[in-house]
Amino acid sequence: MKRFDKGYVYLSALTDFFGCLILTFAIASHLLFDENADPQKGKLVMPYVIAAVCLLYVCLVIYRVIYYKTSYYEMTDTEIKCGRGVLFRKKSVLDYKRIHAINKKQDLLHRIFGIAILTIDSGSANTSHQAEMLIIEKAAVVDSLIRELNELKQSGERESGETAKSEELFTDRDVLYKYTSKKKMLYALINIIYTALITAIIGILVITVIGVLKSELQLKELGTWGQYFTVALLITVAAVLILTVLSFIGSIIYSFVGYHNFVIEKCKNDIQISFGLLERHTNTFSYDRIKAVKIHQNLMQRIFGFATIRLEVIGYTNETGNNNVEIGVLIPFCKYEEAGIILSKVLPDYIPDKKQTKSVAFFPFVSWFMLIFISVSGIILSLTVVILSILNVTSIAIIAVLLAALGVVVVVCAIKMISAILAYKTNGIAACEDKITTYSGGFTKTVTIFKSKNLVTVESITTPLRQKAGITSFVLHLKTNEMSNEVKIHIQKDKNTEKIEKMLAL
Amino acid sequence: MELKKLDKSVLKMWYIQAVIISLIVILAAAGTIVSVAISNAPGNILTAVSLGCGVPCIILLCFILIMPALRYKMYAWGCDDTRIIVKQGVIFRERVVIPVCQIQDLHRKQGPLMMMFKLSDVTISTAGSNFDISTLTTAEADRLIEELEQKLEARIEAQKNEKI
Numbered sequence: 001m002k003r004f005d006k007g008y009v010y011l012s013a014l015t016d017f018f019g020c021l022i023l024t025f026a027i028a029s030h031l032l033f034d035e036n037a038d039p040q041k042g043k044l045v046m047p048y049v050i051a052a053v054c055l056l057y058v059c060l061v062i063y064r065v066i067y068y069k070t071s072y073y074e075m076t077d078t079e080i081k082c083g084r085g086v087l088f089r090k091k092s093v094l095d096y097k098r099i100h101a102i103n104k105k106q107d108l109l110h111r112i113f114g115i116a117i118l119t120i121d122s123g124s125a126n127t128s129h130q131a132e133m134l135i136i137e138k139a140a141v142v143d144s145l146i147r148e149l150n151e152l153k154q155s156g157e158r159e160s161g162e163t164a165k166s167e168e169l170f171t172d173r174d175v176l177y178k179y180t181s182k183k184k185m186l187y188a189l190i191n192i193i194y195t196a197l198i199t200a201i202i203g204i205l206v207i208t209v210i211g212v213l214k215s216e217l218q219l220k221e222l223g224t225w226g227q228y229f230t231v232a233l234l235i236t237v238a239a240v241l242i243l244t245v246l247s248f249i250g251s252i253i254y255s256f257v258g259y260h261n262f263v264i265e266k267c268k269n270d271i272q273i274s275f276g277l278l279e280r281h282t283n284t285f286s287y288d289r290i291k292a293v294k295i296h297q298n299l300m301q302r303i304f305g306f307a308t309i310r311l312e313v314i315g316y317t318n319e320t321g322n323n324n325v326e327i328g329v330l331i332p333f334c335k336y337e338e339a340g341i342i343l344s345k346v347l348p349d350y351i352p353d354k355k356q357t358k359s360v361a362f363f364p365f366v367s368w369f370m371l372i373f374i375s376v377s378g379i380i381l382s383l384t385v386v387i388l389s390i391l392n393v394t395s396i397a398i399i400a401v402l403l404a405a406l407g408v409v410v411v412v413c414a415i416k417m418i419s420a421i422l423a424y425k426t427n428g429i430a431a432c433e434d435k436i437t438t439y440s441g442g443f444t445k446t447v448t449i450f451k452s453k454n455l456v457t458v459e460s461i462t463t464p465l466r467q468k469a470g471i472t473s474f475v476l477h478l479k480t481n482e483m484s485n486e487v488k489i490h491i492q493k494d495k496n497t498e499k500i501e502k503m504l505a506l
Numbered sequence: 507m508e509l510k511k512l513d514k515s516v517l518k519m520w521y522i523q524a525v526i527i528s529l530i531v532i533l534a535a536a537g538t539i540v541s542v543a544i545s546n547a548p549g550n551i552l553t554a555v556s557l558g559c560g561v562p563c564i565i566l567l568c569f570i571l572i573m574p575a576l577r578y579k580m581y582a583w584g585c586d587d588t589r590i591i592v593k594q595g596v597i598f599r600e601r602v603v604i605p606v607c608q609i610q611d612l613h614r615k616q617g618p619l620m621m622m623f624k625l626s627d628v629t630i631s632t633a634g635s636n637f638d639i640s641t642l643t644t645a646e647a648d649r650l651i652e653e654l655e656q657k658l659e660a661r662i663e664a665q666k667n668e669k670i
Contacts, residue, residue: 387554456634459602477634485634504605
C-alpha cells in the first residue's frame, strides 16, 4: 500500500499560503483604505484578522497533512484500490478489465513540484461526473503507472474475452494527428469574425431601438439625427474593435496554450491524446470503450466549412470534479470534409454515413414555438397596455413600449425561423447494419456516429396532428456521459420508428 | 403488446396535487393584492395589480385543473419479456421503448401523498438515462420490479448462451 507523493502537501501549503495572503490583503484594503472605513478602528481590528487568517492557514495545512497521511493506493493482481478524503472518505476498488479511461493532468505548479494527478474511470453512469480513482504521485511514477495499468487492463480483457476485436487494430505506436499552428490561426480568425459579426448585429439592434425611442419620446439629449448616428456608429465600431482584439487574444491563448502540442497517438488497442502547455493532459482509453463520435459545427464553423470532432468515452477528461477542459475533444479544429478522412485514420469504425432520411416538413419546426411564443407575448403585451393605461401612462410612452416589445418579438421570431430552416435542412438519420449516424441541430450542427449496441432506448415524440400526417421526432438515448446521452432528430417519417426500434439490442 | 392504464386512485392523487398547487397560486396572488390594498395605494394601482396578478392566475389555474384528467387519459404502459413501453403526454405524445436487458437499477419512490394513496413511482435506470413509470399502486410497483428482475436475469442468461 502506497501513499500519495509528499509534493501534494508542499504544493497545497504554498497555494493555501498565497490564498490566505490575498484574503488578508483584501480584508486590510477594505478595513483601512475603503472610502467609508474608519482607519483607527481598522488598525485595531487588523491583528485579530491576521490571527484568524493564520489560524485558517494552520487548519488548512493540518487538513492537507491528514489527507496525505490517510491517502493510499494499492495494485493487486486483479484490481486497483484507492482511498482518499478527510471529512468524506472515499474508498474505491476497480477491476483492471473495467477501466474505461486513464487521464494524467499536470499543470505548471505540479511541474515545479514534480508531481502529476492520475485519474482512472470505470465508465459507470452513476459516477460519470467525477473520476472514480485519483492518485497524486511523482510525474515519472504516474507515467509508469499508466503503462502498467494499460498492460494489466489489456491482459484482464483478454482473460475475460471482453475485447470485441480478435486482432489488434493498431500494431505500432504511431502519431495519427497533429493540431498545426496554421489550423490554430484559422480557429482564431473564425472566432474574430464571429465576435465582430455578433457585436455589429447587437450594435445595429441597439441603435435601432434607441432610434425608435428617440423619435417616439422626442429625446432631445441625444442631439440631432446626424449627431446621434455618428456617435452611435463610432461606439459600435470601437466595441467591435475592442471585442475583436480580446477575442483574438483569447483564441490564441486557448488554441496555442490550451492545445499546445496536441497529439493523438495509437498503441495496440489504446488511443492516447495529449495536449496543453501550462496544464498538460494525457488521456488514454481503449478503442472499444468509445461510445459515440460527434462532429460538431457552430454557426461560424458551418459558414466557413470547419468542424470540431468530439468523443464520447465515459471518463475521458473527467477530472477531480473540476471540468475546465472541453469534454472529450478528439480533433479541436478541422475542415468538415476532412472529418471523414481523419476518422478513417483514427477511428475507422466511426466514418459518418450519408443521410438516408430527411425532415419531411418545415412547418412543424416552427408551429408550436410560434403558437406558444406569439400567444404568450400577445397576452403579456395586452395586459401591459391595459395596466399602463390604468396607471395613466401617456399614450406616446405606451406606443414606444409596444414598438420595442414588438421589435423583440419580431427579432426572436426571425432567429427561430432561420434556426428552423437550418434544422429542416440538417436533421436526418442513416442506419446500416450495426452503425447509426444522426444529423441534428439548427444553428449548430452535430453529426453523431455510434454503434447500435450503444443505443439504450428509443423515444418517439409526436402531436395529434403530426400523428395524422405520419410525422414523428426521435430522441435516441445512448450509453454515454449523463450530460450528452440524448440525440434528438426532428420531424421524420414515423415508419422509421420501427426500423430504429429494431436496432435496439433486446 | 397490450398497454395498461393507470389505477383510478392515481387520478384522485393528481387532482389533490393540483388543488394544493392551485391554493398556493391563489394565496400568492391574493396576498399580493391584499398587501397593495393595505398599503393605501391609489385605486388605479390596486386595479392594475389585481389585473396583473388575476389574469395570469386564472390562466394558470385552468391549466393546473385540466391537466390531471388529460394526463391520466393519455398515460399507458406495458412490458413483455424483452421490452417496456411507456406512452405519455397530452400535446406532445411520447412513446419510450426500454429494452429489459439495458436495465441497470430499479427504484421505487413514494412521497407523502403517494403513501396516503398507497402509490409508488418506479424509476428504471439504464446505462444512458433514467425513465419513470408514474404512478402505480405500491403492490403493482413491487410486482413489476420483481418481474423485471426475473426477466432481466433470464435475458442476461439467454444472451450468454447466444454468445457461446
